[in-house]
Amino acid sequence: MAVLELTNISRHFGAIQAVNDVSLSIEPGQVVGLMGDNGAGKSTLVKMIAGNFRPSHGTMHMDGKELILHKPAEARQHGIEIVHQDLALCNNLTAAANVYLGRELRRGVGPFRILDYAAMYKRAGQLFAELKSETRPRDLVKQMSGGQRQAVAIARTMLSQAKIVLMDEPTAAISVRQVAEVLNLIRHLRDQGISVVLISHRMPDVFTVADRVIVMRRGRKVADKTIASSSPEEVTGLITGAIEQV
């Protein structure tokens, strides 16, 4: 059964139709590349899944139950996590503090509860180990490389039992070596049965790591096929409009 299913989803902002009648389903443990030019509707679509916007039309189902989100926190409760394009990290805090930002662990009773540094360091360290990242929980984020910063942002999504991780352009601003590191992180998420929606402009990344590619153009879904049955040339054609639809 699909972990997330979108049926005839549309969203307009005034007269502008940002997303137009899109249906798609995402299977558990699947990496889906979501591609399209600027303004194709990728971000709007993802923001509806993340609870930032509500769809104007259409329905979303998660594990067969209807999913209605009013704000991002509700998406999180349902196991939908997002890795923002700018990673949303605080440079002045440690890796562990960033992983737990907004969901700090505390110990003690009633109002006398203090931050549980030991537990947070320990769990963050485990998450980095699971991700096969060399990131250390006590290091400050400002001292980290792009790949390590990605690991921190991704570890954050693994704190709770995430079902879907939405990643917004995770490889846009990092070096070639770090791109490989991030793609590995994505594979580790997939291996744990987490579905990943990878929004990207970079054709090689999607073709390296994704199982399926969805292409959007002008608010519509123009292609939804397995990586094996597609090619970078075809996807480029779909993005630019040289190929109308498949």
Add this chain to the structure above:
Amino acid sequence: MALTIDQPIEHKQQSLAARLFASQTFWVVIAVILACVFLSFATDAFATSKNLYNITRNITFVAIIALGMTFVIITGGIDLSVGSVLCLSSMILAVTMHAGYSIEVGILASIATALAIGAFNGILIAYLGFPPFVVTLGMLSIARSLAMVASNNTVVFQFGPDHAKLLALGGGAWVFGIANPVLYMILLALITGFILRWTKFGRHIFAIGGNEHAATLTGVPVRQIKVAVYMISALSAGIAGIIQTGWLGAVTTNLGTGMELQVIAATVIGGANLAGGVGTAFGAIVGAALIEVIRNSLGLLGINAFWQGVFIGGAILLAVLFDRIRNFRRSD
């Protein structure tokens, strides 16, 4: 290979000495200690119990507000209204007690006033998006003006039935001959340090100063916390005002004039970063101490008081210079 590189890095970060030497607060502490040692030998008057009593007590008023200001500065904000809020709180206390109410009622009214002003500042900043500089600059003017209105611009020096209690509260020395204000300062510093290090609230304050957008995205209640820090800052000014009233035994409407700059100076000398994300309770106290020791020593050494500003300004620049040097080294 990776291991051989990692080990020395880890060693460097773990080493307490290295962390100390990299801390601006540490160097300011050294400066304060050196100044004290030098003054003990250079002058007869410095190391007397009377002078030390005066210095420690004089530190407190700036230090207590600097503790509150530290919260605001860590979030990347600024509060210019603290000097005026100190004056208004003192005046509300004085006027209430002068009218015959008890010290409890006076303190309650004074604290409530401070909190209301802090909430007003905070709401304008957090919910309406006003720049902190502008809001608190406006409040600097408003609060002092209200103090003049409340007292009809007179000096209040009679505090009704609880007059003696108030004077004992601020002017007494209940424990080991340490001035009461110093005890309050130590207590408040411990509370501040605890909040910053051990509470979720403290963690979120640092997060807001580090990356406000990230804090919002990860579900930190940014707006509520911002209102809270301006209330804390105003509260600290109110507390300092109450203590200072008890110590001085009189309130005038020019009380605390220009104090906001001393407070900000103390915070910055102590290692807080005006860009946000960095600051400690200990740093605020040490910064206030350095300023007071400089002031005191110039007097004792017979240097014209007009030079005070030069030395204090120099200390601010020197303290921040350390920070810059550290950053230059890192970027190399």
